[in-house]
Amino acid sequence: MEQSLLKSDVFFFVTTIVVVVIGVVWLIAGVYIIRILHIFRKISQMIHDESTEVRKDLDDIRQTVRTKGAGFSVLKKIFTTINKRRK
Numbered sequence: 001m002e003q004s005l006l007k008s009d010v011f012f013f014v015t016t017i018v019v020v021v022i023g024v025v026w027l028i029a030g031v032y033i034i035r036i037l038h039i040f041r042k043i044s045q046m047i048h049d050e051s052t053e054v055r056k057d058l059d060d061i062r063q064t065v066r067t068k069g070a071g072f073s074v075l076k077k078i079f080t081t082i083n084k085r086r087k
Contacts, residue, residue, distance in 0.1 A: 057081075060081060064077065
């Protein structure tokens with residue numbers, strides 16, 4: 001009887017340690033997943049912002065070509081405008 005009680009105490013002790021270790025591992029994994037998701041959000045925001053800028057540039061190019069045609073001076077102006085926005 002006493003030996004089975006000792007076995008059950010050992011079992012519950014080991015089980016408790018395993019549960020705590022698994023919980024800590026899940027917590028660490030969760031922190032890393034949250035960090036990765038935060039980085040993905042930043043990257044997607046940067047892509048969104050840059051695509052908006054590209055859309056504006058294309059609208060400017062389209063408008064300039066419609067009003068002035070597609071001559072060399074117009075192309076030069078387009079590229080200088082794009083370079084000014086980057087700075």
